[in-house]
Amino acid sequence: xxxxxxxxxxxxxxxxxxxxxxxxxxxxxxxxxxxxxAVDFYSSEGTRTASLISDKRDxxxxxxxxxxNQNGCAQFKLVLAKKHGITVAYNQRIxxxxxxDLQPWYSxxxxxxxxxxxxxxxxxxxxxxxxxxxxxxxxxATYSNxxxxxxxxxxxxxxxxxxxxxxxxxxxxYSTGYTATGLKFDHVTAKEALSQLAExxxxxxxxxxxTRDVFFKQLITxxxxxxxxxxxxxxxxxxxxxxxxxxxxxxxxxxxxSNVVYETGDAASIAAYGLRGAVLTIPSAVENVDAVQWGNSxxxxxxxxxxxxxxxxxxxxxxxxxxxxxxMARITTYxxxxxxxxxxxxxxYKISSSGITMTMELGEYTKGLDxxxxxxxxxxxxAELLQRMSSAGSS
Numbered sequence: 130x131x132x133x134x135x136x137x138x139x140x141x142x143x144x145x146x147x148x149x150x151x152x153x154x155x156x157x158x159x160x161x162x163x164x165x166x167a168v169d170f171y172s173s174e175g176t177r178t179a180s181l182i183s184d185k186r187d188x189x190x191x192x193x194x195x196x197x198n199q200n201g202c203a204q205f206k207l208v209l210a211k212k213h214g215i216t217v218a219y220n221q222r223i224x225x226x227x228x229x230d231l232q233p234w235y236s237x238x239x240x241x242x243x244x245x246x247x248x249x250x251x252x253x254x255x256x257x258x259x260x261x262x263x264x265x266x267x268x269x270a271t272y273s274n275x276x277x278x279x280x281x282x283x284x285x286x287x288x289x290x291x292x293x294x295x296x297x298x299x300x301x302x303y304s305t306g307y308t309a310t311g312l313k314f315d316h317v318t319a320k321e322a323l324s325q326l327a328e329x330x331x332x333x334x335x336x337x338x339x340t341r342d343v344f345f346k347q348l349i350t351x352x353x354x355x356x357x358x359x360x361x362x363x364x365x366x367x368x369x370x371x372x373x374x375x376x377x378x379x380x381x382x383x384x385x386x387s388n389v390v391y392e393t394g395d396a397a398s399i400a401a402y403g404l405r406g407a408v409l410t411i412p413s414a415v416e417n418v419d420a421v422q423w424g425n426s427x428x429x430x431x432x433x434x435x436x437x438x439x440x441x442x443x444x445x446x447x448x449x450x451x452x453x454x455x456x457m458a459r460i461t462t463y464x465x466x467x468x469x470x471x472x473x474x475x476x477x478y479k480i481s482s483s484g485i486t487m488t489m490e491l492g493e494y495t496k497g498l499d500x501x502x503x504x505x506x507x508x509x510x511x512a513e514l515l516q517r518m519s520s521a522g523s524s
Contacts, residue, residue, distance in 0.1 A: 230451070
C-alpha cells in the first residue's frame with residue numbers, strides 16, 4: 130500500500146471527508162463493513178507508515194479499546210502480538226477506524242510502550258487523545274475587552290497548535306456572546322485556560338476531537354437522534370443513579386485581592402437540599418464584572434444533583450451509528466411507559482476476538498481526575514498570585 134500524506138505540519142494537517150447518508154433519523158456517513166477495524170500509525174510529518182486492519186491475514190491486533198468523552202478523545206490501549214513487525218515510538222500518532230469508515234473514530238498518541246527485552250507474550254501500548262498535550266503548554270497572557278471565543282482562538286493559534294498535535298479550526302470555536310473586561314492567565318496550562326474560559330462562557334465545552342481539531346462550543350441539550358434507545362430492544366442494561374454530594378447552592382466569589390466581590394444563591398436548591406455554600410477564587414478575573422459572570426456560571430452548574438447512568442448490552446446494529454458524547458440520550462423503559470433523558474458523557478469502544486463492543490456512561494458533565502488536578506494547580510496558583518499582590522500592595 131502506498132503511504133498517504135496528510136499534510137506537512139506536525140502529525141499532519143488535512144482530514145478525510147465522506148458523504149452523509151440518512152436512514153430515518155439515524156445518520157450513517159460511511160460504507161458499513163461489519164466487524165471491520167483499522168489501526169493507523171503516522172510519522173511526525175503526517176505520513177501513514179503502517180495500517181493494521183482486521184481483514185489482513187494474521188493481524189497482530191489482539192485487542193484495542195478507546196474512550197471518547199465530552200472533551201474529545203480520552204485514553205486508549207492497544208495490545209499487539211509480540212512479533213508485529215512495526216516500529217512504535219513515543220508520541221507517535223495513531224488513528225483508529227471502525228466498520229470500514231475512512232475517517233478516524235479516535236486519534237491519539239503513544240505515551241506508554243513496552244521496553245525491549247520484555248518476556249511478555251504480548252505487547253501493550255497506551256496513551257491519550259491530543260487534548261492531554263495541552264496540559265504541558267503554558268499560557269502567560271492578558272486580555273482586555275475581548276470576546277471569550279477570540280481569546281480561545283488566540284490561545285490555540287499562539288500556544289496549542291505550535292506545540293502539540295492539536296490543530297486550529299476556526300469553524301469549531303463558537304462565539305459565546307460574552308466579552309471579558311479583563312482576564313489574566315499567569316503561567317497556567319492551556320488546558321486550565323480553556324477550562325476557565327468555558328466557565329465564563331457558561332454551558333460551553335472544549336477539547337480536541339477525533340480529527341485533532343480544538344473545539345469550543347455550547348453543550349448540546351437536544352436529543353441525539355443516534356441515541357434513542359429502548360431497553361430490551363436496543364440495550365440490555367440501564368442503571369441510573371443520582372448523587373447530591375457535589376451540590377453547591379450558595380457561592381461566594383473572591384477576586385484576586387482575596388475579598389468577596391460577589392455572592393449569589395439558588396433558593397430552590399437550598400429548599401430541596403439544604404444550604405451548601407462554597408468560597409471560590411478566580412484571580413484570572415481582574416474586573417469584578419467578570420467575577421460576577423463566573424460566579425453565576427459556577428452556581429448554575431453546581432446547584433443540582435449529578436444524575437448518571439450506565440448503559441450496557443448494546444445491540445450490534447447500534448454500533449454502526451458512530452455515537453459520540455454529544456447531545457442527550459433518551460432511554461425508554463421496556464414497557465414504553467416512561468423515558469429518561471441524559472447527556473452522553475462517555476462512549477467506550479473495544480475490539481477483541483469477540484468483535485467490536487461499546488458501553489456508554491450518561492450524565493451531566495463531570496470533572497474527572499485531570500480536572501481535579503487542574504483545581505489543585507489552580508489553588509496553588511491562587512495562593513501564589515494573592516501573595517504577590519499582597520506583597521506589591523505593602524511595598
